[in-house]
Amino acid sequence: MKINDFDNEEKLVKLIKDSRNENTGELDYFKDIKYIEYDYNKMVHHRIFLRYKSMSIVASIALIIIISSVLAILIANNTVSASMFNLEQSFIKLKNDVTGDNNGSLNVKGDSIIQEIKNIDDINKGVEFFPHLFTSDNIPERFIFQSLTITKTVGDIFNANYVYKDNKNQLLTICQQTIPGEGLSVSQVGITDEIKTKEGIIYLSENPFGDGGSSATYESQDYYIYVAGNIDKSEIIKMLDQY
Amino acid sequence: MDRKNKLFENTYRKYEKDLQKFIYTLTRKDQFAMEEIFQNTLEKAFRNLKYLRDDNKIKTWIFSIAKTEARRYYAANKVNDKYEIDELNEDITITVDNDDDFTEYVTDSILVSQIINSFSEGEQQIFMLHYYNDISFNEISEILNINYNTIRSIHIRGIAKMKKIYREKGRINENK
Numbered sequence: 001m002k003i004n005d006f007d008n009e010e011k012l013v014k015l016i017k018d019s020r021n022e023n024t025g026e027l028d029y030f031k032d033i034k035y036i037e038y039d040y041n042k043m044v045h046h047r048i049f050l051r052y053k054s055m056s057i058v059a060s061i062a063l064i065i066i067i068s069s070v071l072a073i074l075i076a077n078n079t080v081s082a083s084m085f086n087l088e089q090s091f092i093k094l095k096n097d098v099t100g101d102n103n104g105s106l107n108v109k110g111d112s113i114i115q116e117i118k119n120i121d122d123i124n125k126g127v128e129f130f131p132h133l134f135t136s137d138n139i140p141e142r143f144i145f146q147s148l149t150i151t152k153t154v155g156d157i158f159n160a161n162y163v164y165k166d167n168k169n170q171l172l173t174i175c176q177q178t179i180p181g182e183g184l185s186v187s188q189v190g191i192t193d194e195i196k197t198k199e200g201i202i203y204l205s206e207n208p209f210g211d212g213g214s215s216a217t218y219e220s221q222d223y224y225i226y227v228a229g230n231i232d233k234s235e236i237i238k239m240l241d242q243y
Numbered sequence: 244m245d246r247k248n249k250l251f252e253n254t255y256r257k258y259e260k261d262l263q264k265f266i267y268t269l270t271r272k273d274q275f276a277m278e279e280i281f282q283n284t285l286e287k288a289f290r291n292l293k294y295l296r297d298d299n300k301i302k303t304w305i306f307s308i309a310k311t312e313a314r315r316y317y318a319a320n321k322v323n324d325k326y327e328i329d330e331l332n333e334d335i336t337i338t339v340d341n342d343d344d345f346t347e348y349v350t351d352s353i354l355v356s357q358i359i360n361s362f363s364e365g366e367q368q369i370f371m372l373h374y375y376n377d378i379s380f381n382e383i384s385e386i387l388n389i390n391y392n393t394i395r396s397i398h399i400r401g402i403a404k405m406k407k408i409y410r411e412k413g414r415i416n417e418n419k
Contacts, residue, residue, distance in 0.1 A: 016374040028360040
């Protein structure tokens, strides 16, 4: 007999199928199978929902394209910044609604647009949002990045706030503020040093309250940078000097 | 279309477990893959229901979609790269010789199930796909992305095992 002999193959097929048809119980092969309870009605309704959702996504995408085109035209024509800013806010709100990302890093709050960064690896997003963002490779190593919040208001006025903490929970804050056209009034307590750098002046207050905390204000042509925390003079200068 | 939806629902409810067992066999007991292929199969079948020409063939049609989805899954995931090596490394020495029809020894078809239960996973998979689900060896080879000769070797080895057991039972019966 050959295994692939037609008559015997036929008998074999019949044998095996008969074994299945008789009440022989489940084969061991299926002893671990977990049957899925698939919700048939959910599948039907999901398909109907998808049909409508895809229509609204198309409409939203069309609106995004229109708004971004209008923004591009306004930027090219240097039109009133308030209109541009309002459009930018609408764009961000719409984008967040379409993507469902209302807790994402870029949000509209009141008359501001806010970029929040929780991870130093995402600093590029901050730079994208605020091209002149202060960044430093010379933050003392004992301080760990906690957050960066960048706020933008009408007229491209930016305010960026870094928060760092060391292992004793001592804070280091760095604040960068755009100097608006009409100027900005800043006061600083107990200035101990004035240090001229390539781009500006560092006004340093070293331990003005005797608690080990120091602060410094750095004034360049377009921005104020204010640093405060448990940090010494040399560390401040190192951080700001490169800007 | 409502009529077809109703037909689909009735077919699905009647054969959902069979379909899952079929896919489970195709995926060689991979529960995760079975669930993914099963869902993809149902969604695709439902989406393409309007193209079904013969309502009487809906069950075959759904099962063939399952085969296509399994084929797609294997191609995308390359899960069977090690299949051939594992199966052919098994140390089995069985000779297939030309003697009497061993099936005449068979009086107990329950024993067939027990024999299949004693096969390796690969042998069980091939046997069930070929004998219980009427899939040709060629198609099994295509779906599982395994060399056709390997499929045939596994099948022949299974037959030889079956034959050995039946002959031993036959000798035992003769000696009684």
